[in-house]
Amino acid sequence: MNKPIIALDFASKQQVEAFLAQFSEPLFVKVGMELYFQEGPELVRFIKSQGHSIFLDLKLHDIPNTVESAMKGLANLGVDLVNVHAAGGLEMMKAAKRGLAGSETKLIAVTQLTSTSESQMHEDQLVYVSLEESVLHYAKRAMQAGLDGVVCSVLEAEAIGEACGQNFLRVTPGIRPATVSVDDQKRVATPAQARAKGSTHIVVGRAITKAENPADSYAQIREEWSGKF
Numbered sequence: 001m002n003k004p005i006i007a008l009d010f011a012s013k014q015q016v017e018a019f020l021a022q023f024s025e026p027l028f029v030k031v032g033m034e035l036y037f038q039e040g041p042e043l044v045r046f047i048k049s050q051g052h053s054i055f056l057d058l059k060l061h062d063i064p065n066t067v068e069s070a071m072k073g074l075a076n077l078g079v080d081l082v083n084v085h086a087a088g089g090l091e092m093m094k095a096a097k098r099g100l101a102g103s104e105t106k107l108i109a110v111t112q113l114t115s116t117s118e119s120q121m122h123e124d125q126l127v128y129v130s131l132e133e134s135v136l137h138y139a140k141r142a143m144q145a146g147l148d149g150v151v152c153s154v155l156e157a158e159a160i161g162e163a164c165g166q167n168f169l170r171v172t173p174g175i176r177p178a179t180v181s182v183d184d185q186k187r188v189a190t191p192a193q194a195r196a197k198g199s200t201h202i203v204v205g206r207a208i209t210k211a212e213n214p215a216d217s218y219a220q221i222r223e224e225w226s227g228k229f
């Protein structure tokens with residue numbers, strides 16, 4: 001079972017160091033916009049030097065040429081996973097993949113954000129299909145572009161596995177143990193539900209980073225995810 005990916009949604013290197021100091025094992029962490037825009041590639045190199053795996057979550061969405069060039073730069077960082085928005089289109093996703101040529105970094109596409117509900121999708125995007133249909137459409141386009149998988153919610157993970165194959169990554173944020181606040185997320189599930197529905201990775205932020213004891217919370221989530229209880 002892949003380790004839960006911990007979203008390091010912090011504003012500074014000091015906070016990251018204090019957080020990581022609570023763990024004695026190699027982790028799989030996510031560096032997102034909040035942290036990257038403050039601390040940049042240096043911090044990514046630092047986390048890597050500590051032996052952790054990294055999902056660099058910058059959600060690129062621009063014209064194909066710009067995304068390809070940006071990915072060429074990110075390829076040098078040697079992270080494990082990066083992402084783009086599938087809404088950028090097939091050509092943009094193919095360009096992103098070209099930018100990563102020669103690197104080991106896997107590329108996934110965000111489908112519909114887990115903070116989006118079906119009614120919001122209708123109102124904000126004028127996309128009048130079901131949310132699952134939209135997510136499935138994006139997943140198929142990502143597969144067609146040669147990507148390694150998608151970011152989706154647990155609610156769509158099973159259908160994507162059936163449509164795109166079990167090797168196609170289904171990285172699922174919006175993970176909440178039953179007792180924890182949902183916050184701004186709309187399409188949520190527990191770690192056990194994620195396992196049952198075929199997520200290949202879970203992404204967990206606040207349920208760990210804001211917990212009274214992050215290491216305990218991580219251990220519990222990891223156990224639930226791996227099916228130990």
Ligand SMILES: O=C(O)c1cc(=O)[nH]c(=O)n1[C@@H]1O[C@H](COP(=O)(O)O)[C@@H](O)[C@H]1O
Binds near residue numbers: 057110115151185
């Ligand atoms: O690409 C992502 O990682 C992502 C996509 C998505 O649809 N929803 C989503 O929540 N995320 C990220 O996953 C993390 C979830 O954080 P928590 O809600 O605190 O667990 C955040 O860092 C989000 O940026």
